[in-house]
Amino acid sequence: MRLALREVWTAFRRAPGLGVLSVFTIAFSLFAFGLFGLVAYNTRIALERLEERVEIRAYVTEGTEAEAVAAAVGDIRAFPEVASVTYVSPDDALKKARTEMAEFQDVFEPEFLPASLEVRLRAGMRDPVQVKTVATRLGGYSFVDDVRYGEEWVQKFYTMRRAATVAGIVLGIAFALAAMIIIGSTIRTSVLARSREIGIMRLVGATDGFIRAPFLIDGLLKGFIGGGLAVGLMWMTRTALTVTVFKFEFFPPPVLLAAVLVGAVIGLLGSSLSVGRQLKRV
Amino acid sequence: MSSGQPIVKFTSVTKAWQRGSGGLQKVSFAAQKGEFLFLTGPSGAGKSTILKLCYMDELPTAGDVRVSGLSALGATRTEISKLRRTLGIVFQDFRLLEDRTAWANVAFALEVTGTHGRAIPARVQKVLERVGLGAKMQSLPNELSGGEQQRVAIARALVNDPFVLLADEPTGNLDDRASRAVFQLLRDINASGTAVMMATHDLDLVRSSGLRSIELNKGALVFDSSEAPLPEREH
Numbered sequence: 225m226r227l228a229l230r231e232v233w234t235a236f237r238r239a240p241g242l243g244v245l246s247v248f249t250i251a252f253s254l255f256a257f258g259l260f261g262l263v264a265y266n267t268r269i270a271l272e273r274l275e276e277r278v279e280i281r282a283y284v285t286e287g288t289e290a291e292a293v294a295a296a297v298g299d300i301r302a303f304p305e306v307a308s309v310t311y312v313s314p315d316d317a318l319k320k321a322r323t324e325m326a327e328f329q330d331v332f333e334p335e336f337l338p339a340s341l342e343v344r345l346r347a348g349m350r351d352p353v354q355v356k357t358v359a360t361r362l363g364g365y366s367f368v369d370d371v372r373y374g375e376e377w378v379q380k381f382y383t384m385r386r387a388a389t390v391a392g393i394v395l396g397i398a399f400a401l402a403a404m405i406i407i408g409s410t411i412r413t414s415v416l417a418r419s420r421e422i423g424i425m426r427l428v429g430a431t432d433g434f435i436r437a438p439f440l441i442d443g444l445l446k447g448f449i450g451g452g453l454a455v456g457l458m459w460m461t462r463t464a465l466t467v468t469v470f471k472f473e474f475f476p477p478p479v480l481l482a483a484v485l486v487g488a489v490i491g492l493l494g495s496s497l498s499v500g501r502q503l504k505r506v
Numbered sequence: 507m508s509s510g511q512p513i514v515k516f517t518s519v520t521k522a523w524q525r526g527s528g529g530l531q532k533v534s535f536a537a538q539k540g541e542f543l544f545l546t547g548p549s550g551a552g553k554s555t556i557l558k559l560c561y562m563d564e565l566p567t568a569g570d571v572r573v574s575g576l577s578a579l580g581a582t583r584t585e586i587s588k589l590r591r592t593l594g595i596v597f598q599d600f601r602l603l604e605d606r607t608a609w610a611n612v613a614f615a616l617e618v619t620g621t622h623g624r625a626i627p628a629r630v631q632k633v634l635e636r637v638g639l640g641a642k643m644q645s646l647p648n649e650l651s652g653g654e655q656q657r658v659a660i661a662r663a664l665v666n667d668p669f670v671l672l673a674d675e676p677t678g679n680l681d682d683r684a685s686r687a688v689f690q691l692l693r694d695i696n697a698s699g700t701a702v703m704m705a706t707h708d709l710d711l712v713r714s715s716g717l718r719s720i721e722l723n724k725g726a727l728v729f730d731s732s733e734a735p736l737p738e739r740e741h
């Protein structure tokens with residue numbers, strides 16, 4: 225093991241440029257992946273917060289019988305998606321408007337604000353499709369004038385999240401492949417540089433596994449360092465974004481650990497795919 | 507000396523190369539435990555090929571090579587690696603690592619075969635003293651003469667206590683005096699029980715030594731001195 229590490233160090237000193245290049249490519253592959261992941265992750269957090277506030281408001285036609293509304297409220301409560309239904313009278317609406325927009329409080333007169341039903345959905349049933357279904361169903365009541373919900377916002381967030389995920393995966397895979405190719409060619413170079421040593425190792429009876437080990441450890445280490453670097457870059461980017469845009473959440477530790485491990489796997493894969501083929505040539 | 511199983515046994519070995527001619531044709535012979543055996547013949551006769559078959563760097567196209575009980579037929583790569591730990595191999599061009607001292611070159615053979623680290627220094631020192639390099643252990647190969655470099659290579663071959671030393675023209679790059687000295691070292695090694703198979707062009711050396719020799723020509727075994735003076739039990 226100590227011997228293998230020494231060989232790794234010697235190989236690195238022989239071609240430091242290539243070594244650094246492979247580390248950086250791994251770092252960038254994970255960084256690209258992570259950056260879009262970060263956007264997706266934050267959109268999701270934002271969505272969850274937003275979703276908590278998703279409410280459907282059905283405006284009640286003026287002069288509707290109170291019993292008709294009460295009966296409908298009972299019906300609506302029984303919808304599987306629905307968590308709560310609140311009847312907001314014109315007076316309530318006015319009070320709410322006055323507290324929420326204190327500076328305009330004199331502007332509001334009761335006649336301006338119609339009565340409405342405020343419908344909240346259960347957690348996990350707040351995606352655009354379900355919101356729309358419920359909204360349509362509410363629209364079906366004869367006493368309902370108009371139904372409103374944050375349609376566009378919800379849709380936009382979902383689209384953004386999906387785009388970020390897809391872009392992250394595509395770019396991440398492209399970089400990961402590049403990283404593996406670069407690691408592969410690094411290994412070709414170091415196998416050639418060490419062909420004499422490898423030949424002697426074979427003569428004195430070193431096993432294939434023993435000969436391969438330093439190359440695999442080399443790839444694994446580069447992957448680890450690349451992964452760590454990617455986490456660092458992501459953190460820096462997050463900090464910069466938080467200062468200039470708005471507060472970005474950072475990945476939780478298990479995700480960061482996974483990123484480093486994925487780096488290690490990329491490194492190991494790149495080296496193990498190449499080393500067998502290269503060793504046959506010397 | 508020739509009791510029991512032979513350590514190397516070639517049975518009707520044919521070696522054909524994928525490209526080009528040469529190779530071996532139906533070569534059969536056996537080397538016994540502790541024996542000293544020369545391989546002679548003109549350039550291209552197949553001497554190196556026979557040694558490569560012994561350490562299973564090449565495998566026979568037909569026939570079988572058995573070394574220390576391992577048959578080349580169906581030997582796995584791991585078995586071949588394990589076999590080589592019990593062989594010593596020496597070449598005309600020494601094959602030392604230029605960036606390491608004599609000491610490190612010998613230690614390398616122990617390290618890569620997984621010898622326990624603490625056992626290494628004593629064994630390296632002992633074997634370098636045995637080949638007469640006790641005073642030059644910290645020299646780099648380019649600070650040593652050809653003869654001395656070959657001694658380092660021999661030390662590396664001996665450090666795993668091989669039962670046979672395979673030497674491909676070990677004196678080919680050395681002047682007369684150095685050649686005699688290296689040859690004497692090989693005889694000493696042989697006297698302490700290690701078999702030696704040595705390919706050489708030096709026919710004077712072969713004749714004056716009175717040791718067994720096998721002569722090859724164009725890949726065929728044309729003469730085996732052990733069959734001329736003494737009747738052989740097996741073919």
Ligand SMILES: Nc1ncnc2c1ncn2[C@@H]1O[C@H](COP(=O)(O)OP(=O)(O)OP(=O)(O)O)[C@@H](O)[C@H]1O
Pocket residue numbers: 523524525526527528529547548549550551552553554555556
């Ligand atoms: N890998 C190979 N591929 C094709 N032909 C080979 C290969 N190795 C050896 N040969 C051929 O096999 C023949 C025997 O080669 P070998 O090296 O055994 O000869 P040799 O007796 O050791 O000669 P020398 O005294 O010059 O070292 C030669 O004709 C050589 O060209």
Ligand SMILES: [Mg+2]
Pocket residue numbers: 553554555674
């Ligand atoms: Mg030869």
